[in-house]
Amino acid sequence: MxxxxxxxxxxxxxxxxxxxxxxxxxxxxxxxxGEEAWGGADGQAADLIESGGYEPWFSPLWEPPSGEIESLFFSLQAAAGALVIGYFFGYYKGKRKGTG
Amino acid sequence: MHIMEGFLPSPWWQLWWLVSLPFVVLGFYQLRKMFQENREALPLLAVAGAFVFVLSSLKLPSVTGSCSHPTGTGLSAVLFGAFITSILALVVLMYQALFLAHGGITTMGANLFSMGIAGPLLAWVLYRAGKRANLNTFLVVFIAALAADLFTYMVTSFQLAVAFPASEGGITTSFAAFLAIFAITQIPLAIIEGVIVALIFKYIIDVRPDILVKLNVLSKTAIERIREAAA
Structure with missing residues (x-):
């Protein structure tokens, strides 16, 4: 099939x-x-560590100032990847059709 | 699997950097060799890297009521092996650490080891073993990608467990606690990642079977068999 x-x-x-x-x-x-489900597993692990009294000794150099800007960077990441995948698959497919 | 910035105390973050470094060096070496000798495969490398980009940007809800990301490293591990995959993972982890505050510079050694080395290494071994055992190619790719994803999160749990042993029960207890957060959430995502990688693999066989033969991923006869079955 x-x-x-x-x-x-x-x-x-x-x-x-x-x-x-x-x-x-x-x-x-x-x-x-006010409660929100479906949080990230990464954050849950961090909460678990912090509940033991640990304080992170270093913080990120730059943090997205809001959830919107964070999702902008995630979307850019996905879009860049999708662009490359689509480009090369299209290129290969077109090339095969042209010669075959 | 991102261990957040500053969340690994000394000496653990240095240790994981040291463990990861040789793999990255070997990866650069193999990459350079590929640039010189096998330029045809470079577009496929770009696709594999882009695939890691896309999949690791998706935060998917799981059955546990929390979200996590797939890793996307299985495809590259099957095609190029674990060393080159570690370079691709390094690029993604850099992007996420610098622009998204996801993961971090100090914890990158640990994150690179779990996502870019341990997972891909297992995927590569499973793929080679499955191929030798003459199993269905797509089934083997599915298993390899699933294993890369799930094992990555098990390694993360282990890394956190040894750095933060529970006051009662020690490492075993904390390992179980981190596994409960990471690994269980990850099972459905790993299955989804497995089927998507298998699907992409089908398209690669469709468009460039010659490169797969050259990279020694599939033999000519295996490709002919797959094509006959699909026709």
Whole structure:
């Protein structure tokens, strides 16, 4: 079958999306005002360390001043990557069509 | 898997820098050799690097009610091995440490070891072993990418556990606590990463099978077999 890999990948993502929606519904119900679920695991580990009394001895040289600016840099990272992937796959595909 | 800036006390951050450094040096050496002898493979290197960029920028929700990122290093590990992958991971970790305050300069040695070295090394070993055992190529790529992702987070948990042993129960207890945060969240993400890498691998076989043969990733007969099965 030609699209077997695509179907498998799509199904896996779909299954996890459904699981996420179901779990999220349960979490949102139990959440009190002002609380936010789905935080980062990195931050949770940092909280666990800090709860033991540890204080980080060095702080980042520069921090994104807001969540919006942080997401800007994350989007730039993804966009740059996607651009390169799309460019080379398109180049290869076009080249093959041209000669073949 | 980012250990945040300043979150590894001395001597741990220096130690992980020292452990990672030889891999980076070997990586630069292999990269230079590739630039000289195998220029055809460079676009594929760019794709593998870009893939790490994209995947590590995505913060995905997991079943545990928290979010984490895939690593994206499995593809590069299968194609180019662990040393070159460590360079790609270094670039991404630099970007995230400098612009996003994600991870940090002092903790980069540790983060590089988990994401750029330990995970990719395991992926490479599993890929080679699976290939030798004649398993389905896509299954092997899936397993390798999944393992790279999950193992990265297990190593992070270990790095934190040895630096911060619990007052009761010591390293074992703290290892379990960090695993609970990182590894369990990561299982679904690792599965997703595995299928996506396997899918990308299919497209690479489609467009440039010759480079895969040259990089000794797949044999000619294996590629012919895959193409016949897909036709």
């Amino acid at each position: 030609k699209y077997k890999a695509e179907i498998i990948a799509g199904s896996v993502i779909l299954i996890f999306a459904i699981i996420f929606l179901v779990i999220n519904a349960g979490i949102q119900e139990r959440l009190s005002d």
